[in-house]
Amino acid sequence: MKKALVMLATAVAMSGAFAQTSAPASAPTGTPASAPAAKAGHERNVEDRIAYLHTQLKITSAQESQWNAFADVMRGNGETMGQLFQQRKANTNLSAIDDMKQYATIAQAHADGMKKLVDAFDPLYSSFSPEQKKLADVTFHQGGPEGGHRHNGKGSAKKAPAAAE
Structure with missing residues (x-):
């Protein structure tokens, strides 16, 4: 069961972390106009993931308070990771040591988020x-x-368990 929880936490946290790569191509990266669009896209992906899991796991009304606490942590983790990845994306002229430090910050935030x-x-x-x-x-x-x-945040493509990679 602990293995399943760790895998769950990793899957959910990573879905939020990778979701911000969906920034629209129309605005150049690093411009002030692209930041709100990327944030909106990332938040939509996190919310899509939350809605998908709510349906997939068949959350009952009696489980809503625990579900809401879990969903709030997903949102918070997604926001934290989104901010850190945006900072990383914006910092293009880092030294190797600064790049490693920035990655260490992301890894630590991920570990902290996983615990939560x-x-x-x-x-x-x-x-x-x-x-x-x-x-x-x-x-x-x-x-x-x-x-x-x-997970791409859409929740529409479904595979049978036997077809999973």
Whole structure:
């Protein structure tokens, strides 16, 4: 079960971290106009992921308070990682040591976010029915569009578990 939680947390955190690569191509990177558009796209991806998981995991009304706590951590982690990746993207003339330090900051924020996410998911997962636990285990274990870091935020393409990579 701990392995499933770690995989869950990684999948969810990474979905938020990679989502900001969807900035619109119409505005040049690093311009003030592109930052709000990239942030809006990133927030939409995080919200799409939250909505997808809510549906996929069949969250009940009795589980809403735990779900909301989990979703809030996802939002916070997504915002933190989005800001850090935007800073990294904006800093194009870094020395090798500064680049490594910046990456270390991102890695530490990711680790801190994962801890928060696992802490928020634990009571929710404990409240799940056996069916919901199976759904969660499969959803976060697949690693594909439905359950992993490669999720594009759309939630529309569905693979059968046997077809997962």
